[in-house]
Amino acid sequence: MSGQTTDVLVIGGGATGAGVAWDAALRGFDVVLVDRADLAEGTSGRFHGLLHSGGRYVVKDPVAADECVAENAILRRVIPDCIEDTGGLFVVTPEDDPAYGDQFLEGCRRAALPAEEIPVSEALRMEPRLNPGIRRAFTVPDASIDAWKTVWSLARGAAAHGARILTYHRVLDLHREGDAVTGARVRNELSGEEFDIEAGFTLNASGAWAAQIVRMAGIEGIGVIPGKGIMIAMNHRLVNTVINRCTMPADGDILVPIRTVSVIGTTDIRAADPDEIPVTQDEVDQMLDDGERLVPGFREARALRVWAGVRPLWQDEKSGPAAADTRDVSRTHAVVDHIQRDGVERLLTMSGGKLTTLRLMAQDIVDAMCRQMGDERRCRTTEESPPGNEDGELYSIGSRLRRREKTLRDEQLVCECELIGRTRLEETIRRRGTTNLDDIRRSLRLGMGPCQGGFCIYRATGILHGVGRLSGAEASASLRHFLQERWKGMWPILYGDQLREARLDDWVFQGLLDLEHLPAGADGAPAQAEPDVQSEEPARA
Ligand SMILES: Cc1cc2nc3c(=O)[nH]c(=O)nc-3n(C[C@H](O)[C@H](O)[C@H](O)COP(=O)(O)OP(=O)(O)OC[C@H]3O[C@@H](n4cnc5c(N)ncnc54)[C@H](O)[C@@H]3O)c2cc1C
Numbered sequence: 001m002s003g004q005t006t007d008v009l010v011i012g013g014g015a016t017g018a019g020v021a022w023d024a025a026l027r028g029f030d031v032v033l034v035d036r037a038d039l040a041e042g043t044s045g046r047f048h049g050l051l052h053s054g055g056r057y058v059v060k061d062p063v064a065a066d067e068c069v070a071e072n073a074i075l076r077r078v079i080p081d082c083i084e085d086t087g088g089l090f091v092v093t094p095e096d097d098p099a100y101g102d103q104f105l106e107g108c109r110r111a112a113l114p115a116e117e118i119p120v121s122e123a124l125r126m127e128p129r130l131n132p133g134i135r136r137a138f139t140v141p142d143a144s145i146d147a148w149k150t151v152w153s154l155a156r157g158a159a160a161h162g163a164r165i166l167t168y169h170r171v172l173d174l175h176r177e178g179d180a181v182t183g184a185r186v187r188n189e190l191s192g193e194e195f196d197i198e199a200g201f202t203l204n205a206s207g208a209w210a211a212q213i214v215r216m217a218g219i220e221g222i223g224v225i226p227g228k229g230i231m232i233a234m235n236h237r238l239v240n241t242v243i244n245r246c247t248m249p250a251d252g253d254i255l256v257p258i259r260t261v262s263v264i265g266t267t268d269i270r271a272a273d274p275d276e277i278p279v280t281q282d283e284v285d286q287m288l289d290d291g292e293r294l295v296p297g298f299r300e301a302r303a304l305r306v307w308a309g310v311r312p313l314w315q316d317e318k319s320g321p322a323a324a325d326t327r328d329v330s331r332t333h334a335v336v337d338h339i340q341r342d343g344v345e346r347l348l349t350m351s352g353g354k355l356t357t358l359r360l361m362a363q364d365i366v367d368a369m370c371r372q373m374g375d376e377r378r379c380r381t382t383e384e385s386p387p388g389n390e391d392g393e394l395y396s397i398g399s400r401l402r403r404r405e406k407t408l409r410d411e412q413l414v415c416e417c418e419l420i421g422r423t424r425l426e427e428t429i430r431r432r433g434t435t436n437l438d439d440i441r442r443s444l445r446l447g448m449g450p451c452q453g454g455f456c457i458y459r460a461t462g463i464l465h466g467v468g469r470l471s472g473a474e475a476s477a478s479l480r481h482f483l484q485e486r487w488k489g490m491w492p493i494l495y496g497d498q499l500r501e502a503r504l505d506d507w508v509f510q511g512l513l514d515l516e517h518l519p520a521g522a523d524g525a526p527a528q529a530e531p532d533v534q535s536e537e538p539a540r541a
Helices: 015-026 062-078 100-110 120-126 147-160 207-215 281-294 338-342 355-373 399-405 422-432 437-444 457-466 472-493 496-512
Strands: 004-011 031-034 088-092 116-118 136-140 143-145 164-166 169-177 180-188 194-204 224-234 242-245 254-258 261-265 303-314 333-337 347-352 413-415
Touching (some): 015 031, 015 147, 015 355, 031 169, 088 100, 116 120, 169 194, 194 355, 207 347, 242 281, 303 472, 333 338, 413 457, 422 457, 472 496
Antiparallel strands (some): 224 261
8 A cells, every 4th residue: 555645644443533533524524544453442442331421420520520411412312223221320338428429419410410319229129139238329321332333333434434444554653844743654564564644634542542642743741641440341241220339439339231241340540551551460359349349249250351441531731730649630531732732733632531422522623623724614423323323223132132033043153142143253254354353353242241252262263264264274373362362351350150161161272172283374363354444344233
């Protein structure tokens, strides 16, 4: 691929970058989006899964609360297929101060957040596993949101309006002519090829990596603090409603039911490097203890997987004294104007924010770009829906089963946990143009349910080989790569039933398949073709 030219270069293919590409493409700009990896492989694919009602912030961070209230309602309308309307409960546990409930209700009233106190007995009827010692309970419109569906849907929408979505393209350098940024040098991480993208404007949506990107344009010291948090997925839906502790935001105080599992999180620790976010045993123990406070017996459930993500928290030296604790940094977002701050033109950075506010963040940065260009174009993302959301229906947990029942007798089921049939898998392999099982996992949630790939991934590998894209050696390499990635999230929680499950998987992969001795590909890494975003499968699953 030789050089490319575009109106707008978006750096980062997480929720923010995909939202920015969708917004800018809808306004008629020519857009190129680049990400060094697959879409949503950064923080957006490693978050907690909560579409915030705003309740978490009503007392401590009212601006963030107001934004969540408004965006929660808009996202339900424009990307309903990505959202499950679980509802949410804020509960006062025996260790929390019941008086905080009054502050909470007052904050909800100020933010126009529809919250209601219900009798504890009713909360326990809704969620029988909840701690029977809870003292107060409030309902709020929390929901769970699927990050991969969201990001792919926005990217496909942008592509349908002409955007070029280049996954596995790393920005190596930003080009500067005088005071202006004029584009970037990128490398195709799959082929090794390097080329230039000439851009009228560059929008930096690289989240926790934002400071690294602007450094390439000679800009030092922007205040993006990487705030690490860990989460643990439990092997089934211990609750069907999002459960929040009704207290000042703290660690391990939210349990989110998402698809077939429920996720407890999270910690908040300043990280030195967004690529170095190891999970410690102390953090795991703390999360499991925190889970016990909400759902007694939590530790007896099978913990499936633990992972970490890194928040792009915004705290510039010019916006006030640094907070000692990352929890004290506001969860609102900021468009960093590099003309004002650094005297650099044609470059803007997005920082802070939440996945819940991705649409507003995109609108704010594209509005700022339009103002600087002197080319005001109206934002349309509150009224247009990206592909997969046309029927306006929120996702429901039974929808995969309903779809699956239509072909129950005719089609091989590849993944029992997530109900993925062979046809869908083959279509996705072809449409995404990938043979990386991890990319397929992110598209279909293959291997993300209770067996964590133990029973489906060798079948999927056989199919990958069968559809003619991989040699036997490459297929084995792809399988090994997938299992190694899964293993990283499993070893810190190897106890009880999960240890038994891991032993079973070990027998399957070592005992039956003798995985270690299967022939390997040349470099042992999964092979991959250029992805075809335009024809990526519809989001509705
Ligand atoms: C533990 C945790 C839990 C959270 N839970 C929630 C929640 O429940 N609800 C909620 O609303 N929000 C939540 N958040 C916040 C939310 O996840 C983030 O604010 C959001 O995902 C950030 O999206 P982003 O697109 O800005 O960043 P990212 O998703 O990190 O995207 C940045 C992208 O830039 C790419 N990139 C980096 N360097 C380069 C380069 N050189 N070249 C090309 N590309 C590059 C990366 O690969 C990455 O894909 C949570 C965050 C954390 C850490």
